[in-house]
Amino acid sequence: MVPQRELEQLLADHVARLRVPVLRGVEVTALEDTGDGVLVGTTAGTVRTGWLVGCDGGHSAVRRLAGIDFPGTDPELTGHLAVVDIADPEKLANGWAWSSRGAYRYGPQPGRVVTVEFDGALADLPHARLRSRGGGPPWRR
Numbered sequence: 280m281v282p283q284r285e286l287e288q289l290l291a292d293h294v295a296r297l298r299v300p301v302l303r304g305v306e307v308t309a310l311e312d313t314g315d316g317v318l319v320g321t322t323a324g325t326v327r328t329g330w331l332v333g334c335d336g337g338h339s340a341v342r343r344l345a346g347i348d349f350p351g352t353d354p355e356l357t358g359h360l361a362v363v364d365i366a367d368p369e370k371l372a373n374g375w376a377w378s379s380r381g382a383y384r385y386g387p388q389p390g391r392v393v394t395v396e397f398d399g400a401l402a403d404l405p406h407a408r409l410r411s412r413g414g415g416p417p418w419r420r
């Protein structure tokens with residue numbers, strides 16, 4: 280099992296070696312196929328590029344903006360994962376805790392919380408629903 284922060288650091292180091300710029304906190308909001316490339320509208324301005332690859336998750340804005348359908352079955356649950364500072368971690372069960380509405384797991388690292396909620400899918404949301412408060416490393420959110 281690879282903790283998310285280590286995986287993100289490995290990937291960040293790799294793209295840094297390849298000199299690929301990563302724009303954190305910038306959202307893709309529009310796209311236009313110009314025939315010989317793509318104009319990508321973002322919250323930091325417009326970017327012209329040869330190709331646009333949509334790897335923006337289950338609620339992919341790129342897929343929606345490109346008019347690509349997402350056939351399949353409706354989602355039945357929503358999951359969240361966070362690494363957070365918790366005021367009273369001793370009040371949480373260690374390991375999975377289940378109820379009729381969902382489950383959470385605290386651990387194995389301090390501050391790591393996973394939830395699984397049995398109330399279907401979230402409506403489409405801006406990609407950064409859960410934002411970190413203050414600074415800190417990018418995985419801490």
Ligand SMILES: Cc1cc2nc3c(=O)[nH]c(=O)nc-3n(C[C@H](O)[C@H](O)[C@H](O)COP(=O)(O)OP(=O)(O)OC[C@H]3O[C@@H](n4cnc5c(N)ncnc54)[C@H](O)[C@@H]3O)c2cc1C
Nearest residue numbers: 305306307308334335336337340358359360393394406407
């Ligand atoms: C609680 C939980 C536990 C999980 N546990 C496991 C596990 O143990 N093993 C396993 O294999 N899988 C697990 N998964 C599933 C796994 O996390 C996903 O399958 C995987 O992260 C999908 O990767 P992805 O790159 O397609 O999308 P994501 O990881 O969702 O990445 C999409 C990225 O695109 C960004 N983005 C979205 N919209 C925009 C936009 N408009 N503009 C710019 N950026 C945007 C998002 O901020 C995000 O960084 C778990 C998921 C959850 C929620």
